[in-house]
Amino acid sequence: xxxxxxxxxxxDEHFRYSEILALLRKKTVPVHRFSYFYFLGGMTLFLFGIQxxxxxxxxxxxxxxxxxxxxxxxxxxxxxxxxxxxxSIHSWSANLMILTAFAHMFSVFFLRSYRKPRELTWLSxxxxxxxxxxxxxxxxxxxxxxxxxxxxxxxxxxxxQIPGIGNWVMTFLRGGEDVTAAxxxxxxxxxxxxxxxxxTLFVGLHLLLxxxxxxxxxxxxxxxxxxxxxxxxxxxxxxxxxxxxxxxWYIVLAVLGAxxxxxxxxxxxxxxxxxxxxxxxxxEWYFMFMFQTLKxxxxxxxxxxxxxxxxxxxxxxxxxxxxxxxxxxxxRGRTTRWITGAGVFVLxxxxxxxxxxxxxx
Amino acid sequence: MLRGLxxxxxxxxxxxxxxxxxCGGAHAQTKNTCxxxxxxxxxxxxxxxxxxxxxxxxQKGLTCVSCHGGDxxxxxxxxxxxxxxxxxxEPERNLIPEFCSKCHSDAAxxxxxxxxxxxxxYSQYQSxxxxxxxxxxxxxxxxxxxxxxxHDIQPPNDQRSRVHPLNVAQTCSHCHANAEYMKSYGxxxxxFAEYSASVHHDALAVRGDLSAPTCSTCHGSHGAAPxxxxxxxxxxxxxxxxxxxxxxxxxxxxxxGAMGLPACVTCHxxxxxxxxxxxxxxxxxxxxxxxxxxxGDAGYVAAAAMHDDLVKLDSATARSDDIxxxxxxxGMEVAEAKLAEAEARDxxxxxxxxxxxxxxxxxxxxxxxxxxxxASTYQAGQNALAELRYRRKGLLVSVVFIVFVLxxxxxxxxxxxxxxxx
Numbered sequence: 001x002x003x004x005x006x007x008x009x010x011x012d013e014h015f016r017y018s019e020i021l022a023l024l025r026k027k028t029v030p031v032h033r034f035s036y037f038y039f040l041g042g043m044t045l046f047l048f049g050i051q052x053x054x055x056x057x058x059x060x061x062x063x064x065x066x067x068x069x070x071x072x073x074x075x076x077x078x079x080x081x082x083x084x085x086x087x088s089i090h091s092w093s094a095n096l097m098i099l100t101a102f103a104h105m106f107s108v109f110f111l112r113s114y115r116k117p118r119e120l121t122w123l124s125x126x127x128x129x130x131x132x133x134x135x136x137x138x139x140x141x142x143x144x145x146x147x148x149x150x151x152x153x154x155x156x157x158x159x160x161q162i163p164g165i166g167n168w169v170m171t172f173l174r175g176g177e178d179v180t181a182a183x184x185x186x187x188x189x190x191x192x193x194x195x196x197x198x199x200t201l202f203v204g205l206h207l208l209l210x211x212x213x214x215x216x217x218x219x220x221x222x223x224x225x226x227x228x229x230x231x232x233x234x235x236x237x238x239x240x241x242x243x244x245x246x247x248x249w250y251i252v253l254a255v256l257g258a259x260x261x262x263x264x265x266x267x268x269x270x271x272x273x274x275x276x277x278x279x280x281x282x283x284e285w286y287f288m289f290m291f292q293t294l295k296x297x298x299x300x301x302x303x304x305x306x307x308x309x310x311x312x313x314x315x316x317x318x319x320x321x322x323x324x325x326x327x328x329x330x331x332r333g334r335t336t337r338w339i340t341g342a343g344v345f346v347l348x349x350x351x352x353x354x355x356x357x358x359x360x361x
Numbered sequence: 362m363l364r365g366l367x368x369x370x371x372x373x374x375x376x377x378x379x380x381x382x383x384c385g386g387a388h389a390q391t392k393n394t395c396x397x398x399x400x401x402x403x404x405x406x407x408x409x410x411x412x413x414x415x416x417x418x419x420q421k422g423l424t425c426v427s428c429h430g431g432d433x434x435x436x437x438x439x440x441x442x443x444x445x446x447x448x449x450x451e452p453e454r455n456l457i458p459e460f461c462s463k464c465h466s467d468a469a470x471x472x473x474x475x476x477x478x479x480x481x482x483y484s485q486y487q488s489x490x491x492x493x494x495x496x497x498x499x500x501x502x503x504x505x506x507x508x509x510x511x512h513d514i515q516p517p518n519d520q521r522s523r524v525h526p527l528n529v530a531q532t533c534s535h536c537h538a539n540a541e542y543m544k545s546y547g548x549x550x551x552x553f554a555e556y557s558a559s560v561h562h563d564a565l566a567v568r569g570d571l572s573a574p575t576c577s578t579c580h581g582s583h584g585a586a587p588x589x590x591x592x593x594x595x596x597x598x599x600x601x602x603x604x605x606x607x608x609x610x611x612x613x614x615x616x617x618g619a620m621g622l623p624a625c626v627t628c629h630x631x632x633x634x635x636x637x638x639x640x641x642x643x644x645x646x647x648x649x650x651x652x653x654x655x656x657g658d659a660g661y662v663a664a665a666a667m668h669d670d671l672v673k674l675d676s677a678t679a680r681s682d683d684i685x686x687x688x689x690x691x692g693m694e695v696a697e698a699k700l701a702e703a704e705a706r707d708x709x710x711x712x713x714x715x716x717x718x719x720x721x722x723x724x725x726x727x728x729x730x731x732x733x734x735x736a737s738t739y740q741a742g743q744n745a746l747a748e749l750r751y752r753r754k755g756l757l758v759s760v761v762f763i764v765f766v767l768x769x770x771x772x773x774x775x776x777x778x779x780x781x782x783x
Contacts, residue, residue, distance in 0.1 A: 077694040084694070085752075240777060247770045254763045261756035264692035 024238035027214070031233040032221045034111055038241075039248040040104035041210070045203065046249045047097035050256070051135070054090040055192065062142070064188035066181045069144035070270040077267060084264060089256050091265035094136060096256065098286050101132050109343050112336070113216035114325040121209040126322045128202045131195055136284055138191040141184060149271030150281045152187075153179045158294065161311045180273070282357070289350045290314055292357035321346070393433045394441055395425040412513035421474050428452070428460075457504040458486055458495060485584035492584075501542070508532055524582070526565060529575040530556055552576075555632035563636070574600065593623040593631075601625075607717035639675060642716055643668025666721040670728040674709045677735035678702065684742030691749050698741035705734040 012018050029038060061080055063072040076083035105125060108114055114122035141152045156179065160170035175182030217225070225232045235241055283291045293314075297306035328339050399408040413419055418427070426433055431448035435441040442448045452460040462483035464470055471478050486492040486505075494502035508524055515522035523532045534553035536542055543550050556562050556576070564573035579596050580587060588596045598605030608614055608624060617624055628649050629637070641649050643664050644656070650664035681702050688695045708731030715724045 074694060074696060078697065235778070240774060243770055243774050243777075247767055247774075250763050250767050250770070254760050257756050257759050257763075261752045262692075264694075266692065267694055267696070 021238065025236055027211070027237040028234040029215050029237050029241040030217050030221075031235055032217065034107075034218055034221065037104075037107035037111060038215060039245060040100055040107055042245045043248055043252055044097055044100040044104055045207075046252060047093050047100060048199070048203065050093045051090065051097060052196070054086045054093065057086045058090055059192065064142065064185050066144055066184055066271075066273075069142060069184060070267070073143045073267060085260055088260035088265045092256055092259045092263075094139060095285070096252065098132055098136055101129050102286070105129060106343070106347055109324075110340065111216070111218040112328065113218070115216070115219075115328060116325070118209070118213055118216055119325040121206060121213065122325045123322065124202050124206040124209060128199065128206060131199050131202060133286065135191060135195050135199075136286060138187040138195065140284055141179075141187045142191065143267060144184060144271050145268035146271050146275070146278060147268050147281070149179060149273065150277045151283050152183065153277070154281060154291075155283055155287070156183075158290075158307070158311060161305070161308045162315075163308065163312075178273075285354060285358075288357040289353035292353045292360070295357075317346075393424060394436055394438075395429070395431065395433050398438065408512050416512060416514050417516050417519075418514060454500060454504060455495070455498070457506055458483060458492070461505045482583040485581070488586075489581070489584045490586045501545070503536060507536070524577075526571045526573075526575050529577050530562070533576045552632045555630075559632060559634045560636040561634055593626050597625040603714050604717045607715060607723075611718045611720065613719055637713070639668060639671040639713075642671070660719070663719055663721050667716050667719075667724050670721070670724055671709070671712060671716070674705070674712065674728050674731045674735065677732055677739070678705045678709060681705065681735045681738040681742060684739055684746065688742050688745035688749070691746070693745040693749055695741060695745050698738045698745075701734055701741075702738045705731045705738065707731075708734065 029035070058076065061072055061076045061083070063069060073087065076087050078084075080086075108122065108125065137152075137155060140148045142148075156170055156173045159173065160166045162169060171177065173183070173186075174180070175186045282288065290310075294307050294310040297310050299306050301309045324339055324342075328336060396408065396410050396413065399406060400410040402408075424433065425431070426447075429449055429451070430446065432441045432443070432446035435446070440446065442450070466480050466483045468480045471480050487496065491503045495504060510523055515525075517524045517526075519525060520527065522528065530553060537548075538550050538553040540550045561574045564570045565575055577585065595605075604625075614624070617627060628641070629635075640647055643650065644654075644661055645668070648664065648668070650660065654660040654664060681698075685695050685699055685702060689699070708727045712724050712727040712731065715727060718724075
């Protein structure tokens, strides 16, 4: 028996990993024309891993105070060996992660993978999307540059519109009346402690639920398979599916490297809280559709302010979106068509308003 | 019978009395029959009600009566403009400065409106060319209303005022650019055209810098007079302090003085002060040094040396700017080098000021400091571009590695699945 075999034996004796491997070998993934969408969740998870890794490296040098934040990021980008790569990958990976998270959500939605008994998987996924958006919002401020400073000012103004608790939420987010050093330290806290904790919890729950119920097969494929059982195909999760997922991860890695080398993430100009807001303040692209909607709403709709109507509208739309799995029942064909129609509308709305936000002067 | 009615009428009468008294009081205060008529008349008797009510005098509570006398409460023009009512009418043109000065030279009176307002305008006017001509009985020379207007007078800091910094040159040009009007005085009328082409006009009118000079900055306003040969340098030095100090310390001051040449104006002109370039100094065609210096003399050699110095640093900063801009456009972080680059440009600005000493050695020290900074920033730009090339090579290597891994994974999966299917 070789030393390697003896090591594995020792590990198996003390960890019982062969049982897990057996479980993974037993686990299968269905193969059909929509199988490629199964990679999106894994890609999001991979990008999250990159965020954790690069985030920890950035933490070695980043200092969360208005006097030091910008300079410390500048130091990372110019003085720290490979600091430019780590910072640029962290920023690009954050954006790609939000993109793959949205793509994952819409693929799950249109393939109707949220159906019973996977409602909790859907809900935990929605929670993860909210957490990821929270990561994006809090991380955007950390370099303390002009754009991020004023975008945070505008962004934290919006929850202030919520009736009753609005002012409290805004003050809580900002740590006071205005965006100051207190805002920076608490956004830093959210970004590196609170949100990672929540993300770990929900990623664990999400993965556990995925393992528990396996991969969902779209209803159209399911119908074909029950009509013709010979057409049903599946591959073992380990190693077949995992190796394919690994290929997807490597492609993402190459894309990230290319983006970091050819389009390094800019640092901008240090924020000056006493300067007036520059023209063309925009949020990050993933908040653009909401921002543009609020901009287009008239100042007053009846007796209520337009912005408040927008905030309430998005709140209710989000709630309905979250609860959709509970409305979708196999037996009700009309409801299903209505839900798919709503999904197409939501996707078209997000794309159209985002494009409008970037193209409108 | 009347006595019987009294208890019924009394309350009514009291009520009417109570209503009418305040109405009558208000009417007496706002009634201005002057404007009622004069806002309807044809020029020159027309007074625009809007212009007048918007003027500084109306805003401070002065009315027509304050200057013209009369009774504005009377609807009868004969009574309203009667001598008995103190009507003075339109002040004669030759009496206007004295007329305005009645209030504007009375410090105690003016303090009631604006304690910081000067009250020496009249005495300054008397010392001005305008005032002196006026004293000689010249009816054409400028009096208060020619520059400030009549009924629509605005404070000088109001953009609508004829004497707001942005409007002063235009106001002066009404007379001073009118060749026919100025003929009898025998002075040039091209000042406004010359000034309009100057760097000073550009700063004021184009860039909106209200501290930039206009006519009154150099000539004075109420005491307007051309600065003499001796005082030109002092006038320019109120803004160009360092240039004046360096000029005073250099050899030009005495030479210019001996030749009766005005200090700054000899090289820079007066109204048409153009934006100075490095070509103004030196020995090439178009250089002003050649107006006095000839090949071989000490000034000629110094001019050539200073010109070469300026050009050297100017090109070095341009070269650094170019490479740093290229690096920045490629996404490299060069903010520190750009900050340092500003130092090199400061040195160039200092050197351009120091040429007023006409001492090449003085100019040299700033030029050398600037060249040193420019060399280091150029190096920083080169390093940034080299780093960029290194990163792209690194990316190529990692992509090649990733492609190999992908090919490996692809074949591994194919092998695995062909084995399974067998």
